[in-house]
Amino acid sequence: xxxxxxxxxDVSKWYQDVVVKAELADYSPVxxxxxxxxxxxxxxxxxxxxxxxxxxxxGVKNAYFxxxxxxxxxxxxxxxxxxxxxxxxxVTFAGGEELKEKLVVRPTSETxxxxxxxxxxxxxxxxxxxINQWNNVVRWEKRTYLxxxxxxxxxxxxxxxxxxxxxxxxxxxxxxxxxxxxxxNLMGVYGIVGKKSQSEKFAGGDNTLTYEIMMPDGKxxxxxxSHDLGQNFAKAFNWTVLDQGGAPLYPYQxxxxxxxxxxxxxxxxxxxxxxxxxxxxxxxVQVVIVPIYKTENKDKVIECSRKIVKKxxxxxxELDLHDDETAGFKYNxxxxxxxxxxxxxxxxxxxxxxxxxxxxxxxxxIKIKESDLKSSLKKVLxxxxxNLFEKHKKTTEENxxxxxxxxxxxxxxxxxxxxxxxxxCENVDCEEKxxxxxxxxxxxxxxxxxxxxxxxxYCGRKxxxxxxxxxxx
Amino acid sequence: xxxxxxxxxDVSKWYQDVVVKAELADYSPVxxxxxxxxxxxxxxxxxxxxxxxxxxxxGVKNAYFxxxxxxxxxxxxxxxxxxxxxxxxxVTFAGGEELKEKLVVRPTSETxxxxxxxxxxxxxxxxxxxINQWNNVVRWEKRTYLxxxxxxxxxxxxxxxxxxxxxxxxxxxxxxxxxxxxxxNLMGVYGIVGKKSQSEKFAGGDNTLTYEIMMPDGKxxxxxxSHDLGQNFAKAFNWTVLDQGGAPLYPYQxxxxxxxxxxxxxxxxxxxxxxxxxxxxxxxVQVVIVPIYKTENKDKVIECSRKIVKKxxxxxxELDLHDDETAGFKYNxxxxxxxxxxxxxxxxxxxxxxxxxxxxxxxxxIKIKESDLKSSLKKVLxxxxxNLFEKHKKTTEENxxxxxxxxxxxxxxxxxxxxxxxxxCENVDCEEKxxxxxxxxxxxxxxxxxxxxxxxxYCGRKxxxxxxxxxxx
Numbered sequence: 001x002x003x004x005x006x007x008x009x010d011v012s013k014w015y016q017d018v019v020v021k022a023e024l025a026d027y028s029p030v031x032x033x034x035x036x037x038x039x040x041x042x043x044x045x046x047x048x049x050x051x052x053x054x055x056x057x058x059g060v061k062n063a064y065f066x067x068x069x070x071x072x073x074x075x076x077x078x079x080x081x082x083x084x085x086x087x088x089x090x091v092t093f094a095g096g097e098e099l100k101e102k103l104v105v106r107p108t109s110e111t112x113x114x115x116x117x118x119x120x121x122x123x124x125x126x127x128x129x130x131i132n133q134w135n136n137v138v139r140w141e142k143r144t145y146l147x148x149x150x151x152x153x154x155x156x157x158x159x160x161x162x163x164x165x166x167x168x169x170x171x172x173x174x175x176x177x178x179x180x181x182x183x184x185n186l187m188g189v190y191g192i193v194g195k196k197s198q199s200e201k202f203a204g205g206d207n208t209l210t211y212e213i214m215m216p217d218g219k220x221x222x223x224x225x226s227h228d229l230g231q232n233f234a235k236a237f238n239w240t241v242l243d244q245g246g247a248p249l250y251p252y253q254x255x256x257x258x259x260x261x262x263x264x265x266x267x268x269x270x271x272x273x274x275x276x277x278x279x280x281x282x283x284x285v286q287v288v289i290v291p292i293y294k295t296e297n298k299d300k301v302i303e304c305s306r307k308i309v310k311k312x313x314x315x316x317x318e319l320d321l322h323d324d325e326t327a328g329f330k331y332n333x334x335x336x337x338x339x340x341x342x343x344x345x346x347x348x349x350x351x352x353x354x355x356x357x358x359x360x361x362x363x364x365x366i367k368i369k370e371s372d373l374k375s376s377l378k379k380v381l382x383x384x385x386x387n388l389f390e391k392h393k394k395t396t397e398e399n400x401x402x403x404x405x406x407x408x409x410x411x412x413x414x415x416x417x418x419x420x421x422x423x424x425c426e427n428v429d430c431e432e433k434x435x436x437x438x439x440x441x442x443x444x445x446x447x448x449x450x451x452x453x454x455x456x457x458y459c460g461r462k463x464x465x466x467x468x469x470x471x472x473x
Numbered sequence: 474x475x476x477x478x479x480x481x482x483d484v485s486k487w488y489q490d491v492v493v494k495a496e497l498a499d500y501s502p503v504x505x506x507x508x509x510x511x512x513x514x515x516x517x518x519x520x521x522x523x524x525x526x527x528x529x530x531x532g533v534k535n536a537y538f539x540x541x542x543x544x545x546x547x548x549x550x551x552x553x554x555x556x557x558x559x560x561x562x563x564v565t566f567a568g569g570e571e572l573k574e575k576l577v578v579r580p581t582s583e584t585x586x587x588x589x590x591x592x593x594x595x596x597x598x599x600x601x602x603x604i605n606q607w608n609n610v611v612r613w614e615k616r617t618y619l620x621x622x623x624x625x626x627x628x629x630x631x632x633x634x635x636x637x638x639x640x641x642x643x644x645x646x647x648x649x650x651x652x653x654x655x656x657x658n659l660m661g662v663y664g665i666v667g668k669k670s671q672s673e674k675f676a677g678g679d680n681t682l683t684y685e686i687m688m689p690d691g692k693x694x695x696x697x698x699s700h701d702l703g704q705n706f707a708k709a710f711n712w713t714v715l716d717q718g719g720a721p722l723y724p725y726q727x728x729x730x731x732x733x734x735x736x737x738x739x740x741x742x743x744x745x746x747x748x749x750x751x752x753x754x755x756x757x758v759q760v761v762i763v764p765i766y767k768t769e770n771k772d773k774v775i776e777c778s779r780k781i782v783k784k785x786x787x788x789x790x791e792l793d794l795h796d797d798e799t800a801g802f803k804y805n806x807x808x809x810x811x812x813x814x815x816x817x818x819x820x821x822x823x824x825x826x827x828x829x830x831x832x833x834x835x836x837x838x839i840k841i842k843e844s845d846l847k848s849s850l851k852k853v854l855x856x857x858x859x860n861l862f863e864k865h866k867k868t869t870e871e872n873x874x875x876x877x878x879x880x881x882x883x884x885x886x887x888x889x890x891x892x893x894x895x896x897x898c899e900n901v902d903c904e905e906k907x908x909x910x911x912x913x914x915x916x917x918x919x920x921x922x923x924x925x926x927x928x929x930x931y932c933g934r935k936x937x938x939x940x941x942x943x944x945x946x
Contacts, residue, residue: 026592063510070503092564119499
């Protein structure tokens with residue numbers, strides 16, 4: 001009836017069905033890219049509003065740097081170009097002629113931004129540099145996985161510079177905290193904050209923090225990242241500022257990004273067989289009112305519905321007046337779109353001055369007095385928000401394992417998958433072998449991890465920390 | 474001392490100096506493109522906030538369509554491809570290989586959007602389609618003219634579709650009204666709303682409305698446009714919906730765009746020999762406080778300054794605490810940035826509980842009681858906003874001429890330039906000859922124009938309307 005694949009029958013198929021049917025996004029004619037439809041874009045606008053407020057409060061200023069980067073710039077940082085070259089799109093022809101220097105469509109903006117930083121900032125007084133931009137970037141993909149893997153995506157990229165490594169690291173942590181808050185308080189998505197291994201970190205950086213999210217198929221999604229770039233780029237661009245003593249100093253830099261990919265995590269974390277489930281904080285529509293009437297009471301019912309809409313002006317509300325659709329069709333449609341609360345208004349509701357709120361997450365029906373409407377609705381929306389986060393946290397915990405032996409590790413990765421905490425010696429050889437044998441990669445070393453006396457699950461050598469492993473999206 | 478060219482000595486040089494010195498924008502390493510610095514981007518954010526509010530209120534929803542358009546799509550509408558082909562940037566190589574079909578970096582999004590509209594909307598019930606996007610577009614330029622002419626620029630492009638031409642035209646007008654409001658109420662920039670001639674209209678459309686702005690060198694700037702596309706694109710894409718009777722209908726479409734170019738108009742309209750002048754409504758900083766102290770009274774003066782900042786929390790305010798700069802240096806710096814009001818706080822102000830507001834536009838000093846601060850400041854900011862608009866309107870009117878003969882027309886275009894109202898027969902031959910002989914093009918037929926009994930200024934044949942001519946940016 002819903003015309004979508006049941007979620008736990010085939011998560012990937014369910015996901016693609018639901019994204020298209022709920023009109024969040026669609027495939028574009030160019031392979032690998034996507035169109036974000038208004039209902040999906042409203043989610044991104046919620047995220048932007050939430051994050052931009054904190055970004056500005058921290059004194060970080062928005063700016064805009066060019067889409068096109070001269071190819072030679074990308075080559076200035078050796079690891080950086082190796083990491084991004086295979087994925088770039090290249091403009092070779094413009095304004096009616098072949099270009100002398102090819103232009104790369106930005107896959108990320110470190111190189112073009114830091115060239116400008118070098119031109120603009122010359123003294124310790126100019127530090128810290130606190131700049132962010134909201135833009136589009138391109139990293140070539142042959143197959144589209146809506147929101148999760150697309151050639152072009154939207155994001156913000158923050159690029160700060162500091163006089164000391166300590167201050168720089170504080171910004172790296174601040175950004176990851178902002179991301180955690182966005183995922184947890186706005187999107188109801190639980191995750192683990194940790195440090196990437198050297199082979200999984202950002203190309204050209206020293207260290208990367210990540211927010212790793214458990215998905216319903218037991219795979220992990222890298223939710224966003226915040227990078228400590230050290231002095232690598234300052235050195236590559238030969239950018240120095242004069243310190244207080246008048247000596248040249250290579251500034252310490254960081255970059256941090258949060259993209260439309262996060263919307264994929266949101267969808268996967270909360271949806272069910274009836275479609276999306278939207279946490280109220282981010283929901284483009286928090287409440288939908290479906291009037292139920294016959295010809296003889298239509299005016300009365302609609303008048304009452306409009307009165308309710310007016311009363312609920314501070315909520316994001318939609319009144320569904322389509323008269324070519326049955327009530328049942330409308331219920332399904334709004335459930336598919338994941339609207340947190342539905343209010344049905346018919347003859348009975350008009351007469352009784354009582355209302356029924358239908359929760360999208362639990363399907364529970366809650367009878368309330370019309371006079372309590374605002375406070376009851378507020379309470380229910382808060383409960384839904386909490387419930388979705390707690391549910392995702394619980395699922396994540398149920399899918400989190402401790403492996404004491406490599407056999408145990410392999411067994412888990414073959415069956416339920418999920419996160420596995422296991423000792424690792426931090427040697428890249430073991431990491432690669434585990435990956436090729438189990439498809440599981442190191443996701444992160446949790447920031448909360450404590451030093452222990454352990455043995456690497458693969459080679460048995462000394463290992464100080466339990467890392468988190470999982471198969472990745 | 475200011476290190477900028479006097480405005481009326483060389484407007485173009487003054488403009489470039491001021492944009493760079495006030496840190497609005499800078500040249501990017503790629504010819505033709507630019508970097509928008511935080512102070513300049515804050516202007517764009519003000520514009521976005523102002524416009525997006527009205528866009529949403531009108532029921533238009535934001536979405537996001539891809540950056541890359543298959544080359545064949547651009548070719549679907551004949552005039553459209555002819556208009557844009559010479560300016561497109563082309564991706565020929567991506568993901569490590571030559572592309573089978575070249576991809577055009579969007580110069581505007583009609584073609585990619587309407588392909589999706591065709592896939593999504595099939596019934597009269599789906600109309601009107603009301604969609605907008607905020608994005609970046611690329612139209613190749615070899616020389617950068619910061620904000621005014623850059624290969625990449627930021628804008629919004631609205632794309633609506635209606636069942637009737639009448640409704641479609643209403644949206645075209647609504648968009649132009651929104652633009653007028655943005656220019657006049659937010660940016661204090663006067664202009665003439667009118668219809669473009671057939672040779673100056675949008676490539677592929679039926680009619681274009683424009684907002685034409687008079688610049689200090691007597692040239693006109695096309696401030697933004699709103700296009701009636703008729704059924705041209707629906708036919709080119711073979712997009713029909715079923716009307717109420719079940720018959721196929723080609724929807725009527727419109728598109729309307731407002732770009733970062735507008736910031737160029739803002740700068741040119743208001744600045745003077747000391748730098749920018751920002752209308753308070755759009756100013757990123759409305760008030761700057763410059764404390765003036767010696768070692769012995771530093772604490773007292775700064776404490777008082779902070780108290781004032783706190784009191785003025787509802788204004789966009791900056792307290793300049795740089796202790797490596799003299800007061801005079803700070804005055805110049807904030808004048809360059811065009812901050813509407815400066816408040817100087819020294820020993821005297823601390824003791825007297827009185828303050829002096831210094832207006833950026835008139836340089837006037839206004840003594841006020843500290844107890845009246847908020848209301849006085851509000852009043853002064855309103856006065857500045859009005860004054861700037863009235864001043865630009867007056868300058869425009871002083872630069873607006875009526876030409877009765879072609880000799881008169883030529884004389885004006887050789888000397889002061891400006892807008893010229895003159896009868897034109899609407900024949901493209903006359904338009905072209907006037908352009909090649911005087912560099913003046915038809916800017917628009919004002920919406921307010923009345924039908925008259927006139928003779929074309931060039932050929933002497935019957936002409937019904939006085940068109941506005943000017944040399945254009």
